[in-house]
Amino acid sequence: MALVDKHPEMVRYISELEWFKFLREQTVALIEIPEMQLQVKTLDSLLSMYGRIIDAVENNKPFLASYYCLAPELYTAMDLPYYMVMQTPFLASSVPYLLKDIDAAEEMGLGNDLCTAIRLSIYYVEANLSPLPTCALNLLYPCDGAPLLHEVIKRNQRWRNIPMFAPDPPYYMDERSLNYFAGELRNMVKFIEKHTHRKLDLDKLKETIECSNQMFRLWDEYNQLRRNVPSPHGWGIGGPQCFSQAWVYQAGTPEGVDWFKKLVEIAELNVKAGVGPVPQEKIRLFWFDLLPFGWVFEFLPWLESEWGAVMVMDMFANFPYTMIDTSSEEKMWLGLAKRNLFDSPMVRQARGVADNFANDIRRIVKDYKIDVVIWPGHMGHKDGSATVGIMRETCRDLNVPFIHLGLDLFDKRYSTPDQIKDKISQFFRAMGLG
């Protein structure tokens, strides 16, 4: 009996797996390019994650549904496979059925002004297109959408009896908040242990965190290389891939460390050779959000070819990279709390007060010699869109141009790639860029 006959909820998951296999084949064809060797490794890690979930479903082994920035080191240390409930919009938004699914979500009664990533994820759960885990870890940050998605999950008939735990995020960035959230993470582990019968071994956790620290150290080292003019890489490789390795597929694994070593090695070669993604880097831009995953190939190559505009930095590629002190259990919990609540990309800006929107712009513009800051204004990022005035003022103080676009990162029909290109071209011309 085929897996989907017994587990119809696995249909989309298996389609995605096939899609990634196809992408891998395409990438292998370009294997002589060093960056493509790394992309193949990225896809391999992703395929491995998909494979582990399928194996768990087939063989009735425990696995988790979780989210990004919810201490994935813990799952690695407990040898528990997990998948991201929001994986399709984030990891597989190039799948050919994405737009059809967005329409189906709207028809379901979810309107069209709720973040598309949340809408899609609700749709996949409600339409029985998400794997049913042993237990679920529900994220209540960084925006209103995340807890709402999880409220729907909690209420869904098929998910209703699945045990769930949701750590509560405090709003501030202080010691009291850190202690509180560390307590929530401890309770989360007790919950996982209870429902999966896997114990957290503190020595294993220490080992995992040390690996994870090494990954973050290498990521930071890689980012230092991106300070060079020209930048060794543009949008094609960087933040999203690093994030996928460190926070999703390979959190705290030796394979993850190897991946980052290879990345640094490739970037160093480019820096030594003085080459970047375009023959002549004319504009160094800071894209202050996720990449437009749903239509990335229709837009970002154009920025480079038409304007010589290189995405030197993006929201998911740069944060404080604080190392976790593994000298005691207490310090590990506090370190995990800090990394996931205060440092993690998007969460660090959107979860709490808006200070990090301004602080990150200041730091990145200065460190990376940025010529222009682009706030894409994704239709789902309501808190960020209520911060545009603060971002604009910050850029004015820094004397760097700032543009707010207004788009949907996943649905190219909201603002079409042509409309966005036109808006950007007019702005670049008006600012005398490029």
Place this chain on the structure above:
Amino acid sequence: METPIKSKVFEQFNEATKTLLNPVLQDWKKQGGKIIGYFCSTVPEELITAAGLTSFRMRATGSTSTEMSDAFFSSINCSFPRHCFNLALTGEFKFLDGVVCVNSCDHVRRIYDNWKRFVPDTQFIEVMSLPRKTDPPQIAWYRDEINLLREKLEKHFGVKISDKTLWKAIKLHNETRRLQKKLYELRKKDKPPITGSETLAVMVAGTAMPKAQYNDMLRELLDELKGVEGPGDHRARLMLVGGILDDPAYVKVIEDQGGLVVTDSLCFGTRIMWVEVNENIKDPAEALARYYVAERPSCPRFYGEHDNRSNYVINMCREFKCDGIIGERLMFCDSWLVEHYMLGQDLKAAGIPMLKLDREYITGGVGQLRTRAQAFLETIGR
């Protein structure tokens, strides 16, 4: 649709909904009283009262434009914070001596960030960290938040908020809740003596004047309504469910079509008064934390509470003999979009008709609202 209320005290309530600095607040200010604005009904007003100040629930009554705030918010933000912040920028909130915000939703919480930076003459501006869950550690967290705000109010305004004064304030606010509940009880009648829009005016006024004075006025109104019958010419009895709604004119449009609003789950309605703060707990801050986080009817801001919210709505609907429910939502509000999506399914299963309406904060597009309300009443056979 109108009831026979010809009352001076009702006119004072009604007046309070049409202005920001209403005559009662003007008198309070003249006597040297101070006023604290607060965003969201999860800010414990009792603390403000205990500090000898008057609490004012923030709204943007009278706003006609978002011209200035549009530089700080964007078109995908809810019109409530945009109008409010516009009024802040034009100086309409200068009568406030401080503002307390809370991380209630993605739109409103950013008012704090913008206000702090761009309305520099506000001397006291704070934000509270409200938990997402309702479990014991979250109650403990909010208790500490309440005590931190207590210390800040004491320091800034040079007052002492003792447990005794806080309990006194809690009892006063509980009395407000009991009186408001009495008003709602009158609406269970077949011919309620007060309409939904009139009730909303009374409720909004309760967030814009000193509680002791409000309670006296409300007692007077309740006396006046004793034995009074409304015209009873409505086509259907309705319940309103949604987020911030402070404009009685919006409800009046629905009622003018024959749909009498007899109850609600609103944060200017039953959610702020149907349950009281438990007075049998030793620590008043603990009592307030339990109330605001876990005990009172919640809004979709709280995770894991949808079933309770749905049951609350269904029970209220039955208790007040409603024929249908109108779910109102401000455009771009994620919380109420998803809540109404789930509630719609629950109500369908319970056999209760529901109409979902999106709206802008400042009531407009009356024609469309009228048509939709009419169509709904016809759909439910009224």
